[in-house]
Amino acid sequence: MRFSTSTPTLCMAADMNTPLRILAGLFVMLCCSSQAAADTQAEYRLKAAFLYNFVAFTEWPADVANTLNVCVYGPDPFGEELDKYRGKNVAGRSLAMRRVNSVDNLGSCQVVFVARPVIGNLARVLDSLSGSPVLIVADSPGAARQGAAINMSAEQSKVTFEANLAAVRRNRLNLSSKLLRLASEVLQ
């Protein structure tokens, strides 16, 4: 008998790491079967490319420094995929990547990706960054409604994203019209 971390049947909205894991036992929390790892790798390779584009299509205030720190808050699902964008130039600013375990250490971040296992702490992230020029990105169901600027989802084999324009503007940022046009939904 196996436990799944979540079944699509009774657990669609909220659970972390949703369908990516299969577990092999009640007393086992098999966190990463090879298959799940392979799926995750491909998915997050694509999501890393999206994240790069989100940063590129964000209008940053002039007072933001020349290095944009892209922080992954929580267990890093990207692995090396995100590091491929290290040093890339975006609108005259270069990208740096950081992994952060606690909201206490988000102060130097310009982009925060909230990993699924800690999406329950999104309110904490918003508490600490509200009003600062920080782009908050997530890939958990409902995250845009809860205040993330951009939220990705993997549906029907593809990655789509929604934007929360009110949340973006609260943090003194703006998103290009092209990005908004391609979003599956824009919350005002």
Place this chain on the structure above:
Amino acid sequence: MDSKHKTAPLLGLSLALLALPAQAATDLIELSLEQLLETTVSSASKYEQKQSEVAAAVSVITRDEIKAFGWRTLDQALASLPGIHLSYDRQYSALGTRGFGLPGDYNTRVLLAINGNRLNDVVYDGALTGRDFPLDLDLIERIEYIAGPGGAVYGQNAMFGVVNVITRHGSKVDGGELAAAWQSPQSLREGRLTWGKVLDNGVDVMLSAGGMRSRGEDLFMDYPGAGPGGSNVSGLAVGQDGERDKEFFARVGRGPWAFDFIFSDRRKDDPTASFFSDALADGHYQRDAYVVSQMQYQDNFADNTLNVLGRLFLGRERFYGLFNYSGAPNYATGSSDWHGGELRFLYTGVPNHKLLLGLEAQDNTRADQTNDDLTTPGVETEILSSGYRIGFYAQDEWRLSDTWSTTLGLRVDRNNVTGTQWSPRAALIWQASPQTTLKALYGRAHRAPNAFERDYSDGLAQLANPALVGETVDTLELVVDHRLARDFVLRGSLYQWSMQDIVTLSPVGGGLFQFQSGNKVEASGLEVSADKTWDSGGRLRGSLSFQDVAYVNGGGLANSPNWLAKLNYSRPLPWAGLRLGYELQYDAKRLAVDGSCVEGYWLSNLNLIASKWAKGLEVSLAIQNLFDQPYQHPGSDSSWQTRIDQDGRSVRVKLDYRF
């Protein structure tokens, strides 16, 4: 990338994710946003296929749901699942599962675990799910429930279901939390302080302490036959329904290592004068204290084809009960001490197979019961016992083709009471279409009688029965999972179970009772459930269960409603800045132990959460039994009452502050 191609077929999946070519890794940087939106990663239906391979009907309750519905006890959360009904005798809450819920039972036929560590004690086999469950519900990340027999992997107690509660980690707290709640009319007050963090050295720490105190309600109680010469007594039981609880939880994890420690101490005053003690006497209570701890190691080896889990655990449960008999206070205790270990290997290195091998051993160093008339010197009854259990299990999940797979498993248990027992299971799973999965499941589970059932004898109420044999349950089940749309899922489950040698409390004359092996019980049932979510954040899940349970030689079982209906609806109310959770439950009529009928009832519960009023603060309002529906649950054989009144409407305000 090689490892991806190598390992994926082992798990028997066609890799739709290869639609994203391996060499595309670097090219993605060059793609435009439009092109990225057209890039295929991995089919969602493949994910579902993987989930649907699980050879059981698994349900998961998430932290979000616990919050949305304002559940404060484990039984409230589990009652939202198909086929589960509750009964509360004002001492303990009991889970009925698939029509089985003997009044007075302490959930002995359900295995309850926290982070995989068993809570069922060794004197009573009890799995406590009310305030006596040792963990605050706010510390739970998710609750996993497997309906049906789990004996082929989990052994003792896993007869009708396995509940595993997964706690949050420090990383999921990331700071401090302070919670306080007030509930009327029970005058219930509770509080909790939690802190969790991932330290700079990578150690994940979580600590939590909490407590509650409740005055309860003044209940008008009947005690038929409790008066002089067998006359009836009734009256208002004033101040006899109080409850108090203290809890502490600590977890420390680093890499493959995790340690947890759980302490709880809950006392419930007893207005029912259970075990035929003095009616309306003050001071009756039952108290349960737990210490449960485990050290766990889990890691992957051999290119991720071998997963190794090792754990060492210990548990301690203390029961204390005070009962007055003819004015003399009688003090009963039950003391459980156990420890043990488990080693488990999961190997995926053979194509199309997933092999599981495990060994679990538990030394029950203490299973003691005492009974003491406090007005006389010395302890009248002292029954000291100890024992062991050891189980070996093996299972293979074998992918036969793209659409067919099978699971075969067997656990062999040996213990000091019932000797050697075999618990097999078999499953055949057919992915009939990308949207539809059919599963045929068979499983057997055993339970050895516990020390209370077998050894307890006080000459006042109960006689021992050393000849008591264990129970066996065989279950056949057909499960259909069908996905109507991305956000709309249906499940149907048709099952049959039969239990041999059911252990029940039986009168043996002279006002004495004894646990005896009863006749065969047979049951059949159907559970239908639906789950729909909306992108706006709403979710509706509902179920309807029919269950028919009876002794083969005639006669129904007490506390076994034929019909159960559940509806759980939650959604944000953006115009009000609130989140709403509403649940509706129907429990059909059920038999009481005297053969009379306890009426069915509808219950509504409502919860509203405001999270935007102040930074870091969540305020919630919960109304249980919204329409103040009067209803009753069946009492047990050892109770004066054949039916026990349940609480009317209650209102709770809760504040959660994060810092």
